[in-house]
Amino acid sequence: MNTMKASERMKIPRQHSIEQNAEKRSHNFEEVSLGLDEVLALTEASRCLECKDPICMEGCPVNVDIKSFVQLVNEKKFVDAVKKIRESNFLPAICGRVCPQEEQCENVCTLGKKHDPVAIGKLERFVADYEMKSGQFTIPQIETKREGKVAVVGSGPSGLTCAAELAKYGYAVTLFEALHEVGGVLRYGIPEFRLPRTILDIEVERIQALGVKIYTNFVIGRTATVDELFKEWGFSAVFLGTGAGTPHFMGIPGESLNGVYSANEFLTRVNLMKAYKFPEYDTPIRLGKNVAVIGGGNTAMDGVRTSKRLGAEKAYLVYRRSRAEMPARLEEVHHAEEEGIEFLMLTNPTKILSDGNNNVVGMECQKMELGEPDASGRRKPVPISGSEFVLEVQTVIEAVGQAPNPIIQATTPGLETSKRSTVVVGEKQQTNRPGIFAGGDLTRGGATVILAMRDGKEAAAAIHGYLLERSK
Amino acid sequence: MFKIIEKEFLAPTVARFVIEAPFIAPKRKPGNFVMLRVGKTGERIPITLVDSDVTKGTITLIVQGIGKTTKELLTKSAGDFLSDVVGPLGNPTPILEKKTVACIGGGVGTAELFPITKALNDAGCRVYSIIGGRSKELVILENEMKRSSHTAVVTTDDGSYGRKGIVTEPLKEWLDAKTGIEAVYAIGPLPMMRAVSNLTKNYGVKTYVSLNAIMVDGTGMCGGCRVTVAGKMKFACVDGPEFDGHDVDFDEMILRNRSYAAGEKTVLDRFEHAPGECRLEKMV
Ligand SMILES: Cc1cc2nc3c(=O)[nH]c(=O)nc-3n(C[C@H](O)[C@H](O)[C@H](O)COP(=O)(O)OP(=O)(O)OC[C@H]3O[C@@H](n4cnc5c(N)ncnc54)[C@H](O)[C@@H]3O)c2cc1C
Ligand SMILES: Cc1cc2nc3c(=O)[nH]c(=O)nc-3n(C[C@H](O)[C@H](O)[C@H](O)COP(=O)(O)OP(=O)(O)OC[C@H]3O[C@@H](n4cnc5c(N)ncnc54)[C@H](O)[C@@H]3O)c2cc1C
Ligand code: SF4
Ligand code: SF4
Ligand code: FES
Numbered sequence: 001m002n003t004m005k006a007s008e009r010m011k012i013p014r015q016h017s018i019e020q021n022a023e024k025r026s027h028n029f030e031e032v033s034l035g036l037d038e039v040l041a042l043t044e045a046s047r048c049l050e051c052k053d054p055i056c057m058e059g060c061p062v063n064v065d066i067k068s069f070v071q072l073v074n075e076k077k078f079v080d081a082v083k084k085i086r087e088s089n090f091l092p093a094i095c096g097r098v099c100p101q102e103e104q105c106e107n108v109c110t111l112g113k114k115h116d117p118v119a120i121g122k123l124e125r126f127v128a129d130y131e132m133k134s135g136q137f138t139i140p141q142i143e144t145k146r147e148g149k150v151a152v153v154g155s156g157p158s159g160l161t162c163a164a165e166l167a168k169y170g171y172a173v174t175l176f177e178a179l180h181e182v183g184g185v186l187r188y189g190i191p192e193f194r195l196p197r198t199i200l201d202i203e204v205e206r207i208q209a210l211g212v213k214i215y216t217n218f219v220i221g222r223t224a225t226v227d228e229l230f231k232e233w234g235f236s237a238v239f240l241g242t243g244a245g246t247p248h249f250m251g252i253p254g255e256s257l258n259g260v261y262s263a264n265e266f267l268t269r270v271n272l273m274k275a276y277k278f279p280e281y282d283t284p285i286r287l288g289k290n291v292a293v294i295g296g297g298n299t300a301m302d303g304v305r306t307s308k309r310l311g312a313e314k315a316y317l318v319y320r321r322s323r324a325e326m327p328a329r330l331e332e333v334h335h336a337e338e339e340g341i342e343f344l345m346l347t348n349p350t351k352i353l354s355d356g357n358n359n360v361v362g363m364e365c366q367k368m369e370l371g372e373p374d375a376s377g378r379r380k381p382v383p384i385s386g387s388e389f390v391l392e393v394q395t396v397i398e399a400v401g402q403a404p405n406p407i408i409q410a411t412t413p414g415l416e417t418s419k420r421s422t423v424v425v426g427e428k429q430q431t432n433r434p435g436i437f438a439g440g441d442l443t444r445g446g447a448t449v450i451l452a453m454r455d456g457k458e459a460a461a462a463i464h465g466y467l468l469e470r471s472k
Numbered sequence: 473m474f475k476i477i478e479k480e481f482l483a484p485t486v487a488r489f490v491i492e493a494p495f496i497a498p499k500r501k502p503g504n505f506v507m508l509r510v511g512k513t514g515e516r517i518p519i520t521l522v523d524s525d526v527t528k529g530t531i532t533l534i535v536q537g538i539g540k541t542t543k544e545l546l547t548k549s550a551g552d553f554l555s556d557v558v559g560p561l562g563n564p565t566p567i568l569e570k571k572t573v574a575c576i577g578g579g580v581g582t583a584e585l586f587p588i589t590k591a592l593n594d595a596g597c598r599v600y601s602i603i604g605g606r607s608k609e610l611v612i613l614e615n616e617m618k619r620s621s622h623t624a625v626v627t628t629d630d631g632s633y634g635r636k637g638i639v640t641e642p643l644k645e646w647l648d649a650k651t652g653i654e655a656v657y658a659i660g661p662l663p664m665m666r667a668v669s670n671l672t673k674n675y676g677v678k679t680y681v682s683l684n685a686i687m688v689d690g691t692g693m694c695g696g697c698r699v700t701v702a703g704k705m706k707f708a709c710v711d712g713p714e715f716d717g718h719d720v721d722f723d724e725m726i727l728r729n730r731s732y733a734a735g736e737k738t739v740l741d742r743f744e745h746a747p748g749e750c751r752l753e754k755m756v
Binding site: 285 | 499509513541555557560689694705710727731734
């Protein structure tokens with residue numbers, strides 16, 4: 001029990017994670033943040049005001065019962081705390097690390113009105129890590145085995161969550177993944193220095209322990225179509241969680257030069273194929289002395305910080321709007337700065353320059369200023385004439401957005417899609433075709449881990465309802 | 473894990489593999505490929521599906537050893553396993569029916585071309601084939617190609633077998649002789665496909681080429697395989713691998729395929745000079 005008065009609690013400053021030294025970590029792939037230790041966690045938890053109306057919960061897309069879990073931390077019941085979280089969020093060790101908390105739970109926290117909000121994400125991570133380290137995880141008991149086989153397509157956070165939830169309902173679940181490893185963006189996109197693979201591996205093992213069967217190297221739409229999953233494989237429902245993996249390019253001259261990457265390719269080579277361990281691993285990567293990464297989101301931030309770690313002398317982040325508009329998580333921007341990333345804000349690339357032999361030698365850019373607000377409500381960047389300059393770089397990484405991969409949409413007749421090739425879903429993640437549900441980046445066109453998980457969970461509930469209805 | 477059922481050398485550096493892949497076998501169409509990884513630290517590489525046996529659940533691949541991954545693959549034998557095989561990927565080749573066509577293979581490209589030639593022949597086409605190789609040992613699948621062709625000739629660069637010269641020579645003769653060739657399917661090294669496309673352009677004959685871009689995932693997720701076709705960016709793995717040869721920017725592609733020359737050499741040297749055993753000897 002926390003016996004401190006509210007006024008006392010408010011005096012305690014927000015506790016900070018232990019972090020690897022910036023200079024050191026900018027040369028390795030080990031995790032940047034080591035999280036809170038027990039003392040820090042207890043201090044941090046004691047800051048919570050235990051509000052009568054815990055508004056923080058509403059800020060969380062899956063409505064984690066934050067107040068209760070923080071109370072359990074206060075009582076040093078760390079394992080119970082993580083169990084509480086897991087009632088609504090099956091991947092706390094991951095969310096505690098990668099959620100944009102400052103926009104979600106922590107954004108609405110009452111304490112945050114006048115002081116710094118409770119470090120909810122850090123506490124979530126602390127208890128999840130505690131449970132992993134102490135080996136106290138217990139597989140949830142599956143009470144009833146139910147009739148009906150369900151296929152989950154894609155093993156990103158939406159698919160993993162949907163599969164876990166369905167398994168808990170008692171269904172026989174099979175997960176299909178195109179790549180040779182499971183995890184989606186958590187595996188190939190987000191680098192190890194933000195999300196160690198051991199954490200992901202443990203989460204995946206737990207999902208397998210629930211009885212979920214996993215096929216890797218299996219592309220739905222190619223190895224089997226969605227309709228074949230119903231007709232030939234005997235599945236009664238299908239969840240599509242194939243993400244938004246197709247990279248956009250800016251369409252400027254010079255994008256076919258050697259040394260120009262999509263962030264997806266760059267990060268896939270490094271994370272999935274382990275190019276950072278080349279030549280121990282076979283997959284190579286081309287890294288010039290100087291690297292420019294285009295974009296302002298998490299993907300751009302991961303690309304530029306990875307470049308630095310691979311040995312780039314100068315790693316630039318080139319973004320056409322200003323700092324305030326950058327969609328990346330605040331913590332990552334802050335970490336990138338500490339690591340010596342050079343931010344070129346209000347800068348727009350116009351052309352990538354060749355050495356005459358198809359190799360990148362530079363990137364022409366233009367300075368921008370902010371004009372009137374555009375459709376998105378953000379002030380629109382407009383070029384300043386005569387401000388062109390050349391950035392001397394040998395590698396250019398474009399992180400300018402992505403769209404869903406069209407393979408499934410093209411091979412599933414009648415499935416409704418939008419102009420942006422996202423799959424259209426109604427309430428409860430239901431597509432226009434009976435028995436087919438979808439969620440995550442595939443329906444949102446690029447969002448967050450926790451929103452993908454939310455969709456996976458909603459879809460599992462909807463599939464459960466659908467199958468109950470059908471078995472009547 | 474994917475078990476190797478059979479392995480046989482067709483040429484000193486080219487081998488045919490039959491691999492257990494029960495999900496892929498029934499789905500294979502001419503022109504499709506798989507992405508494979510030999511081992512857990514390996515690269516993902518694209519290899520064409522040459523054939524499949526639906527009842528046995530096997531696929532056939534023909535691989536030429538040119539760098540680390542393909543040479544390592546050639547050291548594998550029946551009973552060994554590959555860690556990953558995924559497919560079938562890419563768009564199937566458009567197979568014309570009851571037309572006169574030419575099929576031109578260069579080097580290991582003949583292996584990639586063979587399933588297409590067979591499909592065209594089965595679809596009632598009159599097929600003129602050219603099997604090109606640098607020298608006699610590198611001419612592969614001659615009998616198979618001949619069985620599926622109305623006319624087939626072999627060319628070698630050094631004249632050690634068949635006609636001396638390059639594949640475009642017999643093709644030009646056929647085009648000049650008004651054989652009625654309506655479409656050409658060419659698969660081989662990029663300079664060969666460029667030469668064929670340049671030739672057929674003059675005759676206005678539709679030419680399909682299969683682009684061996686460097687790939688990572690093979691499913692449209694990385695954009696590494698991008699090629700310029702008719703001035704537009706295309707992803708070879710999902711938009712191709714076949715394109716209209718008259719629209720392809722071959723010069724750019726040739727330069728792009730050299731992107732990793734240094735790294736490729738590093739891993740190959742490391743592989744060939746690994747202590748303990750001589751991989752090269754084991755290979756031949
Ligand atoms: C570099 C990067 C960093 C990010 N950082 C953050 C962050 O810090 N915080 C945050 O909240 N969000 C972040 N995001 C966004 C977040 O990762 C995504 O919103 C989330 O992963 C979407 O989950 P998903 O399940 O919809 O799909 P994905 O994670 O994209 O997974 C989809 C899976 O489906 C597979 N697949 C695709 N097609 C097929 C098919 N036909 N058959 C079988 N399998 C298929 C793919 O291979 C993939 O494994 C980041 C994204 C990127 C790219
Ligand atoms: C659609 C397609 C079908 C193919 N079918 C066959 C086939 O049936 N039989 C066959 O022997 N070869 C085939 N190839 C070529 C084969 O993929 C390459 O020879 C192989 O990747 C080389 O890898 P390596 O490590 O042995 O050589 P490396 O030393 O890595 O590369 C040698 C050269 O191969 C090319 N290459 C390198 N890495 C890749 C990669 N990941 N993807 C594609 N090309 C690469 C580059 O041009 C490079 O210069 C095909 C390629 C494509 C794109
Ligand atoms: S899941 Fe994310 S948003 Fe929800 S409480 Fe945890 S950190 Fe906050
Ligand atoms: S809103 Fe903030 S202070 Fe209030 S219960 Fe939630 S975490 Fe605690
Ligand atoms: S290989 Fe990645 S998009 Fe084609």
